[in-house]
Amino acid sequence: MATYVAQNPASVVREVFSDVQEIEQVFLSNDGDRGLVALVVVPEKKYEVLRRIFDLETKIINALPGTPINFDVLIRDGRPLGNIVSPRGRLLFQR
Numbered sequence: 803m804a805t806y807v808a809q810n811p812a813s814v815v816r817e818v819f820s821d822v823q824e825i826e827q828v829f830l831s832n833d834g835d836r837g838l839v840a841l842v843v844v845p846e847k848k849y850e851v852l853r854r855i856f857d858l859e860t861k862i863i864n865a866l867p868g869t870p871i872n873f874d875v876l877i878r879d880g881r882p883l884g885n886i887v888s889p890r891g892r893l894l895f896q897r
Contacts, residue, residue, distance in 0.1 A: 814865050815840050816894040818858050823897075824851045827883070831891025837870025841889065847877045 812830050819828050819842065827843040840862075842855060852875065859873045876887060883889065 809866060809869075811838055811866055811869055811871065812892065812894055815862055815871075818862050818865070819855075820895055822851065822854055822858065824848065825855070825897070826878070827889070827896040828894045829889050829891045830894055833872075836872055838872070839891070840871065840873050841887075841891065842873060842875045843878060843883060844875065845878050845880070847879070 815828060815830055819825050819840075824844055825842055826845055827841075829841040829843075831839050831841070833839045844851060844855075855873075855875060863871060876883075878886065
């Protein structure tokens with residue numbers, strides 16, 4: 803497991819999720835009482851990809867002890883992102 807010296811949540815989320823080529827975009831926002839929310843956008847529903855994302859969520863949570871963080875996975879299914887949801891927060895990366 804990598805060591806995250808700075809413990810900057812945005813850096814950790816970006817680094818961990820950037821290894822999953824199927825992820826198109828990741829946004830990070832602060833949702834008040836809910837804490838940080840990472841919105842992960844994938845093009846289609848593939849269970850093996852979703853399983854990898856869920857495993858990485860645990861890795862991120864463990865790397866950021868004491869930082870409340872939640873994850874939303876959005877499956878586009880060929881639809882433009884803007885037709886499904888208004889992306890919120892800071893864009894961490896996109897492909």
